[in-house]
Amino acid sequence: MKEILPPPPPILRNDVAAVQALFQNVVPSYGRFDIVLSHGSGSYVFDLTGKRYLDLGGGIAVNALGHAHPAVTEALLEQSRRLVHCSNFYYHESQGRLARALVQLIGPGKCFFSNSGVEANEGLFKLARKFGHQEGRFEIITTINSFHGRTLAGIAATGQEKIKKGFEPMTAGFRQVPYNDLAAMASAISPATVAIMIEGIQGEGGVTPATPDYLSGLRRLCDEKKLLLFMDGVQCGHFRTGRFQSFQRILENVSANNGTLCEDNFLPDGISMAKSLGGGFPIGAFWVRAPYADLLSAGTHGTTFGGSPLACTVALKILDVIQREKLADNARIVGDFLKTSLQNLAEKYPSVICRVRGLGLMVGIELTANIANLPGETSKTQAVRFANLLHAAGLLSIPAGTQILRLLPPLNLSQSEAEEGLRIFETVVAPVAT
Numbered sequence: 001m002k003e004i005l006p007p008p009p010p011i012l013r014n015d016v017a018a019v020q021a022l023f024q025n026v027v028p029s030y031g032r033f034d035i036v037l038s039h040g041s042g043s044y045v046f047d048l049t050g051k052r053y054l055d056l057g058g059g060i061a062v063n064a065l066g067h068a069h070p071a072v073t074e075a076l077l078e079q080s081r082r083l084v085h086c087s088n089f090y091y092h093e094s095q096g097r098l099a100r101a102l103v104q105l106i107g108p109g110k111c112f113f114s115n116s117g118v119e120a121n122e123g124l125f126k127l128a129r130k131f132g133h134q135e136g137r138f139e140i141i142t143t144i145n146s147f148h149g150r151t152l153a154g155i156a157a158t159g160q161e162k163i164k165k166g167f168e169p170m171t172a173g174f175r176q177v178p179y180n181d182l183a184a185m186a187s188a189i190s191p192a193t194v195a196i197m198i199e200g201i202q203g204e205g206g207v208t209p210a211t212p213d214y215l216s217g218l219r220r221l222c223d224e225k226k227l228l229l230f231m232d233g234v235q236c237g238h239f240r241t242g243r244f245q246s247f248q249r250i251l252e253n254v255s256a257n258n259g260t261l262c263e264d265n266f267l268p269d270g271i272s273m274a275k276s277l278g279g280g281f282p283i284g285a286f287w288v289r290a291p292y293a294d295l296l297s298a299g300t301h302g303t304t305f306g307g308s309p310l311a312c313t314v315a316l317k318i319l320d321v322i323q324r325e326k327l328a329d330n331a332r333i334v335g336d337f338l339k340t341s342l343q344n345l346a347e348k349y350p351s352v353i354c355r356v357r358g359l360g361l362m363v364g365i366e367l368t369a370n371i372a373n374l375p376g377e378t379s380k381t382q383a384v385r386f387a388n389l390l391h392a393a394g395l396l397s398i399p400a401g402t403q404i405l406r407l408l409p410p411l412n413l414s415q416s417e418a419e420e421g422l423r424i425f426e427t428v429v430a431p432v433a434t
């Protein structure tokens with residue numbers, strides 16, 4: 001194992017209660033688990049008491065290279081000695097190089113850099129409004145169970161009532177239809193519609209991949225109706241599925257009726273990115289396809305910190321390591337192994353696990369409704385109670401909705417770490433099975 005970072009300042013060392021008390025000063029908008037983390041190394045993270053966890057949550061699909069990766073530390077240190085920030089009034093090399101690298105990975109177009117996923121989506125929403133402005137088109141159709149972020153436009157785009165509740169009235173111009181239902185999308189289009197946005201794999205909604213027919217059908221629909229097709233790749237993108245974007249993995253080797261490959265005929269008009277792009281350093285981005293790449297002209301969109309030298313240098317380093325170490329292949333191989341093994345566990349323990357789905361290192365484990373022996377407060381969802389049991393056993397995962405646990409580990413998770421995770425998982429599943 002790699003060397004562990006220096007311990008935190010002595011005043012707080014091992015004092016879980018002291019750290020938690022400091023959170024009296026933090027807005028309580030997050031439901032937090034009873035764990036105080038201290039430091040990490042690779043796929044492992046340690047709490048203040050020294051307990052070690054195998055981190056299969058990956059900071060919700062963020063820690064692409066795990067914790068304290070030496071290449072990232074090095075890039076941060078080196079760049080911070082040169083130029084941390086400069087305004088977007090000026091050019092600098094790493095923003096240009098990162099844009100070029102992303103364009104090479106996707107296709108002809110341009111990139112805009114933000115600081116988060118929701119901001120990347122906001123940029124695409126504004127782009128769509130600009131595109132439809134002269135014709136008075138502004139409406140963007142998204143899908144039920146989607147998640148697109150927490151700003152006012154983000155929650156209006158998101159297809160989950162619990163996210164919108166209490167923040168009404170919603171920003172105008174967003175409507176949701178069922179996911180993977182092309183007919184519903186087609187019939188929802190109105191003269192005001194300008195764009196469609198979907199996740200290639202719904203993440204917060206429970207790890208549900210789009211079908212190849214749905215993706216190809218949406219592309220045709222958008223072409224016919226002159227709509228922009230946006231893919232929110234914030235969670236499912238950046239090689240997590242074994243390809244750069246999830247739609248590439250979903251359409252891989254699928255033939256269209258005319259004998260051509262679906263993947264060759266499919267390119268969205270915009271893709272939002274964040275999370276693994278910076279591996280933990282905040283950065284978001286959107287890519288926009290060439291015909292629309294100059295719609296947001298000088299002065300129409302911006303953000304102070306977007307595409308800073310430090311953020312872009314780290315993102316470039318992460319890309320470099322992913323490509324050099326062939327981590328897309330690793331995500332596919334180790335992810336598919338995890339999924340198959342979990343499916344075997346679902347067959348062995350049908351009273352606990354009812355379904356396993358996902359692609360690569362984005363795996364969703366759906367728990368059976370009303371698991372009789374599940375310990376924990378019944379006021380908490382089954383997903384949270386199950387996650388608590390996994391924590392006690394030394395494994396971090398991410399709940400989604402009431403019944404689903406997500407695994408979104410580092411892209412360099414090893415086969416033996418995956419096996420360790422499965423062993424821990426079974427030690428938790430077996431005692432609650434009936």
Ligand SMILES: Cc1ncc(COP(=O)(O)O)c(C=O)c1O
Binds near residue numbers: 116117149204233275
């Ligand atoms: C698909 C998707 N879009 C957008 C977002 C929002 O990203 P951020 O939290 O960086 O604003 C998320 C966050 O989980 C996400 O999963």
